[in-house]
Each structure stands twice: as structure tokens, then as C-alpha cells.
Amino acid sequence: xxxxxxxxxxxxxxxxxxxxxxxxxxxxxxxxxxxxxxxxxxxxxxxxxxxxxxxxxxxxxxxxxxxxxxxxxxxxxxxxxxxxxxxxxxxxxxxxxxxxxxxxxxxxxxxxxxxxxxxxxxxxxxxxxxxxxxxxxxxxxxxxxxxxxxxxxxxxxxxxxxxxxxxxxxxxxxxxxxxxxxxxxxxxxxxxxxxxxxxxxxxxxxxxxxxxxxxxxxxxxxxxxxxxxxxxxxxxxxxxxxxxxxxxxxxxxxxxxxxxxxxxxxxxxxxxxxxxxxxxxxxxxxxxxxxxxxxxxxxxxxxxxxxxxxxxxxxxxxxxxxxxxxxxxxxxxxxxxxxxxxxxxxxxxxxxxxxxxxxxxxxxxxxxxxxxxxxxxxxxxxxxxxxxxxxxxxxxx
Numbered sequence: 001x002x003x004x005x006x007x008x009x010x011x012x013x014x015x016x017x018x019x020x021x022x023x024x025x026x027x028x029x030x031x032x033x034x035x036x037x038x039x040x041x042x043x044x045x046x047x048x049x050x051x052x053x054x055x056x057x058x059x060x061x062x063x064x065x066x067x068x069x070x071x072x073x074x075x076x077x078x079x080x081x082x083x084x085x086x087x088x089x090x091x092x093x094x095x096x097x098x099x100x101x102x103x104x105x106x107x108x109x110x111x112x113x114x115x116x117x118x119x120x121x122x123x124x125x126x127x128x129x130x131x132x133x134x135x136x137x138x139x140x141x142x143x144x145x146x147x148x149x150x151x152x153x154x155x156x157x158x159x160x161x162x163x164x165x166x167x168x169x170x171x172x173x174x175x176x177x178x179x180x181x182x183x184x185x186x187x188x189x190x191x192x193x194x195x196x197x198x199x200x201x202x203x204x205x206x207x208x209x210x211x212x213x214x215x216x217x218x219x220x221x222x223x224x225x226x227x228x229x230x231x232x233x234x235x236x237x238x239x240x241x242x243x244x245x246x247x248x249x250x251x252x253x254x255x256x257x258x259x260x261x262x263x264x265x266x267x268x269x270x271x272x273x274x275x276x277x278x279x280x281x282x283x284x285x286x287x288x289x290x291x292x293x294x295x296x297x298x299x300x301x302x303x304x305x306x307x308x309x310x311x312x313x314x315x316x317x318x319x320x321x322x323x324x325x326x327x328x329x330x331x332x333x334x335x336x337x338x339x340x341x342x343x344x345x346x347x348x349x350x351x352x353x354x355x356x357x358x359x360x361x362x363x364x365x366x367x368x369x370x371x372x373x374x375x376x377x378x379x380x381x382x383x384x385x386x387x388x389x390x391x392x393x394x395x396x397x
Contacts, residue, residue, distance in 0.1 A: 005172035085294050112313070113327075143281055144276060172252040187374075258325070
């Protein structure tokens with residue numbers, strides 16, 4: 001285990017040194033100093049902040065100041081809208097609304113970077129080669145698996161975990177409850193993934209939902225049964241899910257790839273755990289963050305240059321070493337990254353096969369209504385009615 005993590009640390013250091021030595025194209029020669037403000041959520045890994053620090057070291061007269069905005073995924077638009085910034089680090093679900101309300105301007109992608117197709121699609125400006133925001137890191141729902149006997153271990157799916165829960169012990173935890181805005185979005189993603197595990201036509205590759213009431217009832221029936229009989233751990237949010245997985249030594253968990261490295265390292269120290277593995281879901285929900293230029297920025301050219309530095313292939317490889325799911329094909333096929341992070345290919349397949357949430361400027365209201373109806377159905381036993389379909393359809397027109 002020590003050798004594995006020493007190799008990862010060495011790789012991160014090597015990538016950092018390599019970026020500094022090959023970034024001449026990102027130097028600014030202006031004499032007067034300016035400051036770019038980057039509005040973003042928290043970064044528990046430190047990887048994003050390291051990239052910003054590298055930019056600042058290269059460009060003493062064009063400094064990036066990070067303004068961390070305390071917001072949930074659901075209220076990011078409102079919180080960011082109250083923040084004056086030159087660059088926004090947007091969750092993918094908010095890009096359509098920022099674009100529709102004229103808060104951001106399109107960007108020509110100048111990097112020699114091959115974006116994974118689903119990641120590019122959610123950022124594109126329709127009918128052009130431009131992007132509304134440049135992908136910074138990707139994300140996708142994954143299945144975590146505690147391995148106790150490697151010879152007897154095999155991957156599972158959400159569908160098979162629910163089926164096994166009917167008669168066996170409780171082995172699975174997911175973000176299957178919500179207590180408000182901070183946990184609503186994780187709940188929505190998990191419910192969509194469980195529905196997709198039963199019926200792939202519930203949400204298509206373009207983020208278009210089915211409006212068939214019977215289809216939704218059937219797709220959510222196994223999950224509703226498991227929750228009501230307490231055959232799964234229904235946690236509120238990613239943190240509570242990870243704590244339940246560790247505290248109760250559960251076999252399986254649904255979470256995001258960035259959780260893998262710290263969790264695997266901690267769990268390997270336990271005598272009853274050989275390792276933690278992650279597997280792709282048949283159809284996971286696509287997530288991630290992207291960098292956009294604020295329409296009212298006084299320094300658009302500088303902001304664009306900074307975004308290209310922070311999202312270019314070397315930056316993608318560095319973020320990958322910190323546990324993020326990369327956006328570019330080059331990071332996934334890098335030999336050093338593949339050796340240090342054996343799970344990387346599985347993350348790529350998961351991202352490539354993922355489904356986006358509805359790509360709509362009214363997404364936040366959709367998610368609120370969707371979470372309200374499905375939580376009452378799953379936890380309180382309320383039947384899904386035609387009002388569920390009416391409510392979600394009305395905001396996605």
C-alpha cells in the first residue's frame with residue numbers, strides 16, 4: 001500500500017514540475033497588475049488551488065483570486081449571481097441558465113484537447129464550435145466495493161444489489177434521502193441512476209426524461225421497497241454515505257470518483273479490508289464543473305487565457321492525480337496515470353456511457369419538484385400520481 005501511494009505522490013509532483021516547465025504559452029507580459037476573481041465551490045483535494053497557484057507564479061501581473069462561495073449545487077446560480085467574478089466554476093446543470101440569462105459569454109476552445117463526448121455536449125453552444133464553459137473536471141456516479149477476499153469478489157450493479165437486499169443482509173449505502181438544499185442534488189442523481197438501472201429509457205442520452213407515469217412507478221418500485229423495508233442505508237449526502245460505509249463496514253456504496261483515493265487509503269489499513277474497488281454503473285449520472293467567462297468581466301481576454309491554462313491537458317493530468325475524473329481522452333490514456341491509478345479506465349467507461357440530467361435553464365426548479373415527489377414516494381409511501389408528471393413536464397418545456 002505504501003508503494004502505491006508513494007507512486008501517486010511522486011506522479012503529482014512530477015506533473016506539477018512538468019507544467020511549470022512547459023507553460024511558456026501562458027505568460028502575460030503586461031506591466032500593470034490586474035486581478036481575476038474566480039468564483040467556485042470548495043475543493044477538498046487541493047488540486048484546483050494548486051493549479052491556480054501555478055498560474056499566479058507564472059503571471060505575477062495577472063493574478064487569480066479564488067472566491068469560495070458557500071453554496072449547495074441547487075442554489076449555486078443564486079449565490080454566484082450575487083458574486084462579482086471574472087470566471088465562474090459552474091456545475092454542469094447551471095450552464096444553460098447562466099447562458100440563457102446572459103451571465104456568461106461563449107469561448108473558442110483553443111487547446112489541443114480531445115474532450116470526452118458527453119462532457120463536451122453539455123457545454124456546447126448549439127450550432128457552433130464554441131463552448132459556453134470549458135470543462136474543468138468531470139464526474140459520474142460509481143459503485144464502490146469493499147473487497148475482503150479477492151478470489152471470491154465480483155462486481156455488482158444497482159439492480160443486483162437491490163435484488164440481493166430482499167433476502168440477505170444490508171450491504172449497500174447511497175444518497176437516497178435528502179434533508180434540504182445541501183443534499184437534494186445528490187438525492188436526485190441517485191434516484192435517476194436507480195431508475196435507469198431498471199429502465200434505460202427513463203432518461204435518454206440527451207438528458208430527455210420519460211413522462212410515462214407507469215414507467216416511473218415500475219422503475220422506482222424496487223428502490224421504494226428496499227427503502228421502506230430498511231434493506232439499504234438511505235443517507236443524506238455524500239459525506240453521510242461515506243461515513244455509513246465505513247462505520248458499518250458495508251460491502252457497497254454509490255459515490256463520486258473523487259471520494260475513492262482517500263477512502264481506499266483509509267480502508268486498506270483495516271485488517272478486514274483488502275482494498276476498495278470502484279466499478280462503473282451501467283448508466284451513471286454525469287456531473288462535473290466547467291469554467292466560464294463572466295459577461296461583465298473587464299478582463300475577458302485574460303480570463304480566457306487563464307481558463308485555457310487551468311483546463312489544458314497538463315492540468316487535466318494533474319487534477320487526475322488528485323482523484324478527479326478528467327475531461328480529456330489524453331489524461332485517461334496517459335501511461336503513468338494508468339499505472340498509478342488502475343481504476344482510471346473504469347472511470348472513463350463510466351463517463352463515456354453516462355447520461356446527463358435534463359439540460360434546461362429551469363433545471364433547479366425541476367430538481368426541487370422531482371426531489372419532493374420522489375422523496376414522499378420512497379420514504380412516506382405516497383403513490384406517484386399524474387401530478388408528478390405534470391409538475392416536472394411544466395418546468396422543462
